[in-house]
Amino acid sequence: MVPDWFVRAGDRPEFWTGERCFITELMNHPAEPAVSLAVARVEPGVTTQLHRLDGVTERYVVRKGRGIVEVDGIQQRLETGDQALIPAGAAQRIENDGDTDLEFYCVCTPRFFPESYIDLETPGDASA
Structure with a gap:
């Protein structure tokens, strides 16, 4: 029997x-509804x-790598080890x-759920 606290790696x-x-x-x-963890990979020029x-x-x-993060219109360079x-x-x-x-790494609190994602680029998709 697998204990409740164990989550198999899976695919x-x-x-x-x-x-x-x-x-x-x-x-x-x-x-674990309090947190989720993912790795995002963005290709050069994207x-x-x-x-x-x-x-x-x-x-x-x-x-790994470097980029420019924008949060509420404010931009900041990020490099290996930096956090936003x-x-x-x-x-x-x-x-x-x-x-x-x-x-x-993307650390979300509480855990990420698809309904939380709001597209702000596509006309008609953003909610107020």
């Missing part, structure tokens, strides 16, 4: 998102979709202006 493939980046979910399980997460605070922790704390509801995106992939 966690990287997948493409409409946000214009690749995601690998490392931890996002109903057993800027992710402008969006917000309603009710979810997100922290980026850069593990993005408040719930803040408009956000990140640009990879380097020549290698930009990879960063």
